[in-house]
Amino acid sequence: MVASTLLLAAPAEGAAGLFHPTSFTLDNGMQVVVVENHRAPVVAHWVWYRVGTADSPPGKSGLPHYLEHLMFKGTEKIPPGEFSKIVARHGGNDNAMTSYDFTAYFQMIAKDRLGMVMEMEADRMVNLRLTEQDARTERDVILEERRMRVDNEPAAVLGEQVAAVQYLNHPYRLPVIGWFHEIESYTREDAYAFYRDWYAPNNAILVVVGDVTADEVRELAEKTYGRNPPRPVPERRRLAEPPQRAERLVEVRDARVRQPSVVVSYLAPSYVSEGREHAYALEVLSELLGSGTTSRLYRALVVDRGIAAGASTFYRGASLDPTTFRIDASPRPGVELAEVEKALDEEIAKLLSEGVSEEEVERVKRRMLAEAVYARDSLSGVARIFGVALTTGQTVEDVEAWPERIRAVTREQVEAAARAVLVRERAVRGRLLPVADEVRR
Amino acid sequence: MSLRLDRRRFLSSCLMGASLLLAGTRTGQPAAPVEEVVGATGVRAWLLREPSIPFVSVAFRFEGGGAHDPEGLDGLTYLASGLLDEGAGPYDSKAFRSALEDNAIRLSFDADRDALTGGLKTLNDTRELAFELLRLALTEPRFDEEPVERIRQQVMAELRRRETDPDYRSGRAWFARAFAGHPYARPTRGTPDTIARIGIPHLRQFAATRLSRDNLVIGVAGDITPRELAPLLDRTFGALPPAAQLPMVPPARPATGGVVVERMAIPQSVVTFGHAGIDRHDPDYYAAYVANYILGGGGFSSRLTNEIREKRGLAYSVYSYLYDSRYAPLWLGGVATRNDQVATSIELVEREAARMAAGELAEQELVDAKTYLTGSFPLRLTSNDRIAEMLVAMQAQELGIDYLDKRNGYIEAVTLADTRRAAARLFAGPILFSVVGDPVGLEDRLTP
Numbered sequence: 017m018v019a020s021t022l023l024l025a026a027p028a029e030g031a032a033g034l035f036h037p038t039s040f041t042l043d044n045g046m047q048v049v050v051v052e053n054h055r056a057p058v059v060a061h062w063v064w065y066r067v068g069t070a071d072s073p074p075g076k077s078g079l080p081h082y083l084e085h086l087m088f089k090g091t092e093k094i095p096p097g098e099f100s101k102i103v104a105r106h107g108g109n110d111n112a113m114t115s116y117d118f119t120a121y122f123q124m125i126a127k128d129r130l131g132m133v134m135e136m137e138a139d140r141m142v143n144l145r146l147t148e149q150d151a152r153t154e155r156d157v158i159l160e161e162r163r164m165r166v167d168n169e170p171a172a173v174l175g176e177q178v179a180a181v182q183y184l185n186h187p188y189r190l191p192v193i194g195w196f197h198e199i200e201s202y203t204r205e206d207a208y209a210f211y212r213d214w215y216a217p218n219n220a221i222l223v224v225v226g227d228v229t230a231d232e233v234r235e236l237a238e239k240t241y242g243r244n245p246p247r248p249v250p251e252r253r254r255l256a257e258p259p260q261r262a263e264r265l266v267e268v269r270d271a272r273v274r275q276p277s278v279v280v281s282y283l284a285p286s287y288v289s290e291g292r293e294h295a296y297a298l299e300v301l302s303e304l305l306g307s308g309t310t311s312r313l314y315r316a317l318v319v320d321r322g323i324a325a326g327a328s329t330f331y332r333g334a335s336l337d338p339t340t341f342r343i344d345a346s347p348r349p350g351v352e353l354a355e356v357e358k359a360l361d362e363e364i365a366k367l368l369s370e371g372v373s374e375e376e377v378e379r380v381k382r383r384m385l386a387e388a389v390y391a392r393d394s395l396s397g398v399a400r401i402f403g404v405a406l407t408t409g410q411t412v413e414d415v416e417a418w419p420e421r422i423r424a425v426t427r428e429q430v431e432a433a434a435r436a437v438l439v440r441e442r443a444v445r446g447r448l449l450p451v452a453d454e455v456r457r
Numbered sequence: 458m459s460l461r462l463d464r465r466r467f468l469s470s471c472l473m474g475a476s477l478l479l480a481g482t483r484t485g486q487p488a489a490p491v492e493e494v495v496g497a498t499g500v501r502a503w504l505l506r507e508p509s510i511p512f513v514s515v516a517f518r519f520e521g522g523g524a525h526d527p528e529g530l531d532g533l534t535y536l537a538s539g540l541l542d543e544g545a546g547p548y549d550s551k552a553f554r555s556a557l558e559d560n561a562i563r564l565s566f567d568a569d570r571d572a573l574t575g576g577l578k579t580l581n582d583t584r585e586l587a588f589e590l591l592r593l594a595l596t597e598p599r600f601d602e603e604p605v606e607r608i609r610q611q612v613m614a615e616l617r618r619r620e621t622d623p624d625y626r627s628g629r630a631w632f633a634r635a636f637a638g639h640p641y642a643r644p645t646r647g648t649p650d651t652i653a654r655i656g657i658p659h660l661r662q663f664a665a666t667r668l669s670r671d672n673l674v675i676g677v678a679g680d681i682t683p684r685e686l687a688p689l690l691d692r693t694f695g696a697l698p699p700a701a702q703l704p705m706v707p708p709a710r711p712a713t714g715g716v717v718v719e720r721m722a723i724p725q726s727v728v729t730f731g732h733a734g735i736d737r738h739d740p741d742y743y744a745a746y747v748a749n750y751i752l753g754g755g756g757f758s759s760r761l762t763n764e765i766r767e768k769r770g771l772a773y774s775v776y777s778y779l780y781d782s783r784y785a786p787l788w789l790g791g792v793a794t795r796n797d798q799v800a801t802s803i804e805l806v807e808r809e810a811a812r813m814a815a816g817e818l819a820e821q822e823l824v825d826a827k828t829y830l831t832g833s834f835p836l837r838l839t840s841n842d843r844i845a846e847m848l849v850a851m852q853a854q855e856l857g858i859d860y861l862d863k864r865n866g867y868i869e870a871v872t873l874a875d876t877r878r879a880a881a882r883l884f885a886g887p888i889l890f891s892v893v894g895d896p897v898g899l900e901d902r903l904t905p
Binding site for chain 2: 053054055056057058088097100101104105106107108109110124125126152153154155156157158159160161163164167168169170226271272273274275308309310315318319322325326346347348349379382383386387389390392393394395
């Protein structure tokens with residue numbers, strides 16, 4: 017569920033620019049990014065809308081995800097349920113995804129079918145048709161999806177509760193899929209209204225990666241998406257989060273838990289939110305602190321002290337609004353969770369008081385830049401990097417400048433970012449624990 | 458803010474997918490041919506060159522997996538797979554891991570029922586070092602006390618977590634029932650008891666007897682020439698012993714029919730289902746593959762998705778696939794559905810499989826299946842990692858070095874009569890279901 021590779025993406029060797037995209041905007045305001053890759057006669061075709069779960073109407077959390085499902089139900093031209101079947105009949109794969117800040121649709125298909133899927137995608141951008149029956153059935157599908165992803169899994173329940181507590185005000189407190197009782201309340205009209213508000217070419221980004229030229233994409237895009245007239249779309253106004261002034265604690269106790277764990281989640285700036293000057297340093301910090309078996313936390317908790325089974329960090333700068341810097345750890349069997357937490361707190365205190373070394377900063381930076389080369393190996397991976405960036409307030413230039421910005425991060429900046437973010441009063445501590453009886457045992 | 462919701466779960470992939478030519482579109486040219494590279498020591502690898510990005514992906518597979526672990530030491534292959542990259546030769550764990558991570562070299566090992574598998578990924582600049590580290594991992598693993606205990610505890614923690622993971626439990630229960638008395642019934646990742654019992658001598662014995670040249674296949678994809686690769690193969694794999702010592706595992710057929718339930722207080726039941734599959738070299742294999750695609754392999758296009766998800770909203774994910782395991786080819790599937798609808802979902806799976814067995818199949822369905830299966834293959838040839846894995850699977854399954862070119866022809870040749878015949882064979886027998894959750898309405902279906 018966590019796409020940790022997503023942001024490992026951008027130039028490594030040589031001058032700026034690993035992906036060398038071409039970017040332009042259609043007359044109707046639809047932004048287009050093309051990355052040529054001619055290794056196979058295939059294209060990844062993605063359309064991204066600048067709307068996600070954080071833009072859900074009140075009481076309808078997850079509605080953008082519901083609409084995402086319904087977008088496969090048909091238009092005047094495409095009969096209900098046929099969209100994916102048509103793609104498959106042309107040898108293609110398709111799917112879609114929803115997150116807080118975006119909704120995205122994609123097909124992987126032979127390059128000579130690009131025009132066809134662009135036509136289909138442009139069509140459903142404006143001509144969606146829903147039957148009452150399809151809308152009801154899909155709501156049930158989403159309830160099953162929620163049971164599978166969240167309710168069947170105590171660790172997912174903890175994640176949901178931590179987010180809900182981390183944000184008092186901002187809609188990142190909502191589950192991406194929505195609360196169960198609010199999913200139950202979705203109607204076809206809810207979906208239509210949301211669709212009419214947000215789905216327009218001027219709120220969409222086309223990303224094509226593969227065996228095609230920018231000129232070919234431009235021509236096809238003008239003939240397909242270009243026909244959809246622009247419309248006013250709402251501003252993405254989210255309630256602002258007040259400053260966090262107290263550490264918050266969440267415990268999920270569940271009879272199903274056999275292996276406890278702890279998460280410490282700190283409110284943190286994104287690439288574009290207030291405090292953004294720390295974002296790249298936070299990426300370096302996250303790598304240094306909790307990525308891989310040579311990272312500080314893994315060495316300290318798992319190897320040297322031998323009390324944890326795992327310890328890792330997660331941070332991604334790509335977010336429209338303030339995001340989180342997260343640390344996860346779990347004890348070895350037979351070790352109390354409290355002992356791991358204590359060690360974790362000591363390591364953070366040590367980091368804040370003693371700082372980091374020049375050598376470890378340079379080491380992880382080198383690795384991050386080298387690993388970025390691998391990102392070019394996946395057509396859809398590249399498409400995702402641009403789509404996520406452009407729906408979260410970044411630009412094509414920002415993506416291309418990623419290596420330079422990582423390279424420029426200094427030891428002092430990493431320490432400053434750590435001191436700015438790893439503050440107890442801005443943390444949510446979440447514990448996953450067995451029910452009390454089993455603790456005593 | 459990282460949770461992503463995909464409209465459907467991507468299915469566990471089995472290699473069989475489609476082929477190189479785009480049958481539906483006729484635009485795909487075959488990629489560069491697969492080359493066999495043979496070192497002076499006789500070590501061979503299949504290579505697909507891709508010069509556009511300066512790195513290389515290597516995949517390899519040693520025949521012999523969980524099914525070959527000694528009785529009472531279940532999980533030996535799996536535990537060893539976690540330790541081969543935890544110190545080797547002159548490098549202790551920390552030095553070895555630093556050499557990998559500091560140089561962005563990715564080395565990993567994994568285990569399944571039939572094999573120990575692994576992958577190496579390196580930029581061109583670090584290629585020599587990367588292959589040297591792989592050589593050390595395979596031929597001089599240290600199994601020092603600290604990493605052995607650490608990885609053992611990690612596996613223990615994982616097993617504890619999986620104890621209440623309905624997906625894991627459901628799969629485990631299916632195999633335990635289907636293969637009672639056969640090594641396939643045993644857990645590849647072991648149990649807390651067996652993992653506790655595995656000692657350093659067992660691990661050393663494993664490395665000395667199970668990693669050899671005669672049970673090894675290698676696939677390479679990326680920016681490397683045969684001339685560059687050959688000496689690396691010799692240096693990396695040439696020092697392995699010539700022959701593995703693998704205990705005999707007899708072929709098996711899974712038990713058929715029935716419903717077994719493991720109770721767990723969760724809102725949604727997770728169901729694994731399946732029965733015997735079809736041998737990879739059976740003349741009806743491709744027809745069976747097409748038949749399964751129509752029934753449950755085709756994502757949104759499959760009959761199971763249509764009946765269970767699209768029409769009734771009973772599940773988010775339902776699928777089936779051919780699982781080409783070495784000693785018992787299988788047809789397997791899964792569905793997760795709320796507790797009061799499990800009985801209905803099970804009936805629908807049975808009904809749709811029976812319809813296939815009875816030959817209820819339209820010409821158009823076959824045409825659509827073939828177009829997808831032949832047309833979608835190039836989609837899998839877009840990443841070095843996946844190509845390298847595919848080259849390994851082609852060798853492990855003895856499909857021939859020209860498989861990528863021939864594969865489409867095999868699918869194209871499948872007729873409606875072939876598909877009906879294969880479906881009648883494949884879906885003739887009763888299906889075994891294992892359910893984990895709190896299902897209602899299954900009482901009369903339960904197998905004691």
